[in-house]
Amino acid sequence: MFLPLILLLASPFAFSHSGTDENPNRTLIRISDSPEVKKYLRSHEYDVAGIDWRKGELEVLATPEEIAKLKEQNFNVVYELSQTLLRNPDPEYLNPTKVEEALKRFQATYPDLTQLQSIGKSLEGRDIWAIKISSNPLVSKPAVLFNSMHHAREIMTPEVGIDIIDYLLTRYASDSQVQTWLNSTEVWVIPMFNVDGNNRMWMKDSMWRKNTRNGHGVDLNRNYPGTWNTCNGSSGMTFSQTYRGPSAGSEPETQVMMNFVKNIRPVFNISYHSFSELVLYPYGCKPGKAQQVVESIGKEMGRLLNYKAGTPWELLYNADGGDIDWMFQEMQVIPFVIELNSSSQGGFHPDYKEWRDVTVEKNRVGWQLLLKRMQGPAIVGSVKTKNVVVEVRATSGDLVTEYRVNPDGSYFIILDEGQYNLKFKTSNSVIEQKSVNLAQGNLTLKHLF
Numbered sequence: 001m002f003l004p005l006i007l008l009l010a011s012p013f014a015f016s017h018s019g020t021d022e023n024p025n026r027t028l029i030r031i032s033d034s035p036e037v038k039k040y041l042r043s044h045e046y047d048v049a050g051i052d053w054r055k056g057e058l059e060v061l062a063t064p065e066e067i068a069k070l071k072e073q074n075f076n077v078v079y080e081l082s083q084t085l086l087r088n089p090d091p092e093y094l095n096p097t098k099v100e101e102a103l104k105r106f107q108a109t110y111p112d113l114t115q116l117q118s119i120g121k122s123l124e125g126r127d128i129w130a131i132k133i134s135s136n137p138l139v140s141k142p143a144v145l146f147n148s149m150h151h152a153r154e155i156m157t158p159e160v161g162i163d164i165i166d167y168l169l170t171r172y173a174s175d176s177q178v179q180t181w182l183n184s185t186e187v188w189v190i191p192m193f194n195v196d197g198n199n200r201m202w203m204k205d206s207m208w209r210k211n212t213r214n215g216h217g218v219d220l221n222r223n224y225p226g227t228w229n230t231c232n233g234s235s236g237m238t239f240s241q242t243y244r245g246p247s248a249g250s251e252p253e254t255q256v257m258m259n260f261v262k263n264i265r266p267v268f269n270i271s272y273h274s275f276s277e278l279v280l281y282p283y284g285c286k287p288g289k290a291q292q293v294v295e296s297i298g299k300e301m302g303r304l305l306n307y308k309a310g311t312p313w314e315l316l317y318n319a320d321g322g323d324i325d326w327m328f329q330e331m332q333v334i335p336f337v338i339e340l341n342s343s344s345q346g347g348f349h350p351d352y353k354e355w356r357d358v359t360v361e362k363n364r365v366g367w368q369l370l371l372k373r374m375q376g377p378a379i380v381g382s383v384k385t386k387n388v389v390v391e392v393r394a395t396s397g398d399l400v401t402e403y404r405v406n407p408d409g410s411y412f413i414i415l416d417e418g419q420y421n422l423k424f425k426t427s428n429s430v431i432e433q434k435s436v437n438l439a440q441g442n443l444t445l446k447h448l449f
């Protein structure tokens, strides 16, 4: 009498997965990667969870109906009934309340090194918190931003944010390298950006990704202006995992991030995601490429982490409306996405005891590379004239970048080592020309205009 019940529980679609999941019958499948498969998955709104670039396979969360359709297409579908991938998240991972408590504890313990700020409210009215870490938080310095969790189910990402804060604060008194970083740079960390989505992930649906707009949600990382809805790299269907929202920047969370980045003008950013062990940089749409130095720093980061580095369209698929495209194009930030973990480590929900410390420790070389690079080749300075553009050319004459100075007149232009010809200009005149030879460190320029 009990036998049929046991067989039912052991069948592929009956997960002994908690009743909190609104989509309990989804299965993780692996499918051989090809342009045709990607195109099919995109146009049929599949939930592509990750990529295994070592094996050349895509990892997809799919219902039995969706799997049947893939088989009809004769795609090579491999089941992976992993208990770790669709298990419930370990309770040790953070929710919005625990993040807020942790940040308040850091602030209370290190009041001279931190400034804690609610940078705005989510759709449901939750605070989105950012913490500034600096040797003197009252003084303005060139900024670096680390943000986690655009996507609610990517629960390892706030752990990295918290580890960055913990590492810098607990070592400042004794570690001369940390002192160098915090004396010259203000480090901003947003450990949990999509607070509503994460709350829903804990309460209702362990595979929830988007914010909570109208119950269906919007993919916050397809909602930014600039490249919004430009290359079939998002969806107009509300049920889709990559629903871009009704208009560019429609979501309050997106606006909070945009206003914050406009205010602090970071030189670098990392947006932490999971999973797939990747370092991504602009642009999300084929064949968009950023300038050489973005790629060279991204490749170096990939080498240090043993993650694969490239643009989203090179490594995954077209993605439009992403935060790093907007940051790069509009705010001249050098931004990266890091995709933590792999499916063999538990995908979105790795075992906490086994993977939490390993992952955050492994990832230190990534964010530390950027803090070190703040001391590397760059031209730095400040002008009083409004709307100055710095034209940077290689000695060959090739244009490297046209950098618009910040609204306060400051500029911090990261470049590879080498010789450059600079032109400081406004829309109607060239104010100053200079040749510079950039070696290992920053070059600070003085101006009379």
Ligand SMILES: [Zn+2]
Binding pocket: 150, 151, 154, 273, 274
């Ligand atoms: Zn993500």
